[in-house]
Amino acid sequence: MSSDLLRLTVLGCATPYPSVDNPCSGYLVAAGDTRVWVDAGTGTLAQLQRHVRIEDLDAIWISHLHADHSADLLTTYYAALFADVELAAPIPLYGPPGIADRLAHFLTNTATRSPVESAFDVSELYDGHQVRVGGLTLTSRAVAHGIPAFGLRVEGGGRSLVYSGDTAPCANLISLADGCDVLLCEAESAQAPAEGEQVHHTPEDTGDTASAARVGRLIVTHVGRFLSPEEAVERASARFDGPVEYAAPGATFSIG
DSSP states (O other): OOTTSOEEEEEEOBSSSOBTTBOBSEEEEEETTEEEEEEEOTTHHHHHTTTOOGGGOSEEEOSOOSHHHHTHHHHHHHHHHHSSOOOSSOEEEEESTTHHHHHHHHHOOSSSOOOHHHHEEEEEOOTTOEEEETTEEEEEEEOBSSSSOEEEEEEETTEEEEEOOSOBSOHHHHHHHTTOSEEEEEOOOSSOOSSSOOOSOOHHHHHHHHHHHTOSEEEEEOOOTTSOHHHHHHHHHTTOOSOEEEOOTTOEEEOO
16 A cells, blocks of 8 residues: 555444444545544544554544544643643644633633643634645535534545534535545434434435535445444445445555
């Protein structure tokens, strides 16, 4: 596998809590020497270190502030400031509005605010946010999860990966994923809610989103507790004609 290829490694995809062999949501996206940690759910920091040292990360990107996507930022803070990790500079952290204060609120134990910004160089996401990180371009769009939440498009070397984050089907995600090589899309819900706001995809929704966006390949992730990965893949495949796979923890996918 060429190191210049755009690559996705699944650190974990469990929801809403980690399993014995599957941490919560987290992924390593890499190309060449560029490495981005995408979502930092419970248990993913340990798996991340199988592939990259914390001090060698180029950026961290967080889709939303539910704990199963962000909790390991807390222990990363301790690693960065109070352990054997030696940062040349704070790690660039891209996340929803209020992420720095949210972390500081949990981490502060005295009258003095914890120095979150000494560990993380925080930039708040907004709809249409775009940034260049090493050899990769990261574009974020707001998605429909009932709280501030974002999907991500990563482009590098002429290849593209789109990650849904957590979201109900929405036009912004379809637009973000339009024509991408790989769509990594959640399928948390066994069925859409009979009442109230929908905040996740069903497997059928996942297939429909992939079809509407004309993606090359679909990877189903964040499968809920009332579905099996096999069922989620089968149901998504009924609505999308292209290749469909499951984001098995520990797996690495080449993009393109």
